[in-house]
Amino acid sequence: MRLVASRRLVGMMLCCLSMAAYAAPNAQQLLEASDAIRNPVKPFSLTTTLIEFHQGRETDRNLLTVYSQSDPVGGQYRSLVHFDAPARDLDKLLLKNGSDLWFYDPSSQASVRISPQQRLLGQAANGDVVTVNWAHDYAPSLAAEEDIDDGDRQRRHCYKLNLVARSNEATYHSIDLWLDSLTKRPVKARFYAESGTLLKVSYFRRFQEELGAERPTEIVIIDGLDPGWVTVMRYSNYAWRAIPDAWMQHDYLSHFEPN
Incomplete structure (x- = not known):
């Protein structure tokens, strides 16, 4: 009898260990891990190239330099975006500081508050080109584990997260996000x-070593209503960068000079 009871106890322990091993992962931790892959933790700069296509044909292109640093107080990123090309947009600026997003036009020397939801080029919104900490802006939940095709049509086993905006200041009301398991x-x-309308679908591609981690250097954005419209965001020239605090102040925009 003691032997049978002992075997039952061992079986129950193994069952508990097995259940613990297959316990659902924590959605917040998954999102934070994904954010760490997308975003360097120390101040940095990079070049963002935005290319818009319609039915496979290029229709427009922007070249931007992005300067970003994490806000030690709120945990979100502060970003300054300088427009390098085309000539019609040269020296325009986009500043995100906290929940505020400002656009500066040197021709009028005026800066105006703008929405992160407004489109910058093609399917890329203002909120897409600044560095964003999704774990700060969205409340995640684990929706499923499933196999999907990635941007190179390779099969990946993924965790699917449902992200819901914590405030109206987030770029999107909700996001479905698939992470490699x-x-x-x-x-x-x-x-x-907010209406539930699908705005866009994005694929993260071309991972390579940048600033200490394997990061996506290309995002393909497909319009949710008309898939014939595609915008490609390419990241290059990653560099650790000392960023003066003044650059992240709204009042300094008219004095900014890239170096």
């Missing part, structure tokens, strides 16, 4: 308006 890399995302 092994690496926690972002694979695919679907972005929704």
Whole structure:
């Protein structure tokens, strides 16, 4: 009898250990791990190239330099975006500081508050080109584990997260985000308006070593209503960068000079 009871106890322990091993992962931790892959923790700069296509044909292109640093108080990123090209947009600026987003036009020397939801080029919104900490802006929940095709049509086993905006200041009302179950890399995302309308679908591609981690250097954005419209965001020239605090102040925009 004692032997049978002992075997039952061992069996129950193994069952508990097995259940613990397969316990659902924490959605917040998954999102934070994904954010760490997308975003360097120390102040940095990079070049963002935005290319718009319609039915496979290029229709427009922007070249931007992005300067970003984490806000030690709120945990969100502060970003300054300088427009390098085309000539019609040269020296325009986009500043995100906290929940405020400002656009500066040197021709009028005026800065105006803008919405992160407004489109900058093609399917890329203002809120897409600044550095964003999704774990700060969205409340995540684990929706499923499933196999999907990535941006290179390779099959990936992923965790699917549902993200819901914590405030109206977030760029999107909600996001479906797929993360590679092994690496926690972002694979695919679907972005929704408050009405539930699908705004766009994004694929994260071309991961390579940048500033200490394997990061996506290309995001393909497909219009949610007309998939013939595609915008490609390419990241290059990553560099650690000392960023003066004055650059992140609204009142300094008219004095900014890139160096």
